[in-house]
Amino acid sequence: MMAGENSDLSILQKNFQAWLDAYNARDLDEYFSHYHEDVLLFGYGPEPFNKANVRSWYENMYDHFDMSSVLEDVMWAGDRNAFRWRMRARQRKEFMGIEPSGKWVEAVGLSTTHWKDGKIIERWSCFDMLAFSEALKA
Numbered sequence: 001m002m003a004g005e006n007s008d009l010s011i012l013q014k015n016f017q018a019w020l021d022a023y024n025a026r027d028l029d030e031y032f033s034h035y036h037e038d039v040l041l042f043g044y045g046p047e048p049f050n051k052a053n054v055r056s057w058y059e060n061m062y063d064h065f066d067m068s069s070v071l072e073d074v075m076w077a078g079d080r081n082a083f084r085w086r087m088r089a090r091q092r093k094e095f096m097g098i099e100p101s102g103k104w105v106e107a108v109g110l111s112t113t114h115w116k117d118g119k120i121i122e123r124w125s126c127f128d129m130l131a132f133s134e135a136l137k138a
Contacts, residue, residue, distance in 0.1 A: 024068045036119040043125035065089040105135035
């Protein structure tokens with residue numbers, strides 16, 4: 001770990017759980033308080049997103065879906081972690097040309113985060129949007 005970075009794993013784990021809790025509570029102000037101002041987020045589009053870009057993405061998702069996530073595996077290595085998550089979502093509005101059915105669907109994904117000064121400075125995420133959209137149509 002580099003000098004000046006958060007070296008206390010228990011603090012990072014507490015911040016990580018607070019970040020997830022804010023996501024599930026749909027509290028975007030709290031959720032984004034766990035992101036560093038200079039954060040770069042990969043996996044949301046062809047180019048990295050900044051904090052404002054990804055907030056807009058989440059606002060759109062929360063507008064169209066009721067959703068929550070659970071963690072299935074979490075691994076830490078210093079100030080970095082990797083985690084596998086499962087999202088449950090119920091579509092409330094038309095999304096990508098798909099009319100809402102009101103049913104719950106699930107999607108799984110993988111993410112990694114790098115933490116600096118107790119906040120996420122970099123995040124990579126991968127989730128199968130095609131499988132998710134196919135589940136919405138079924």
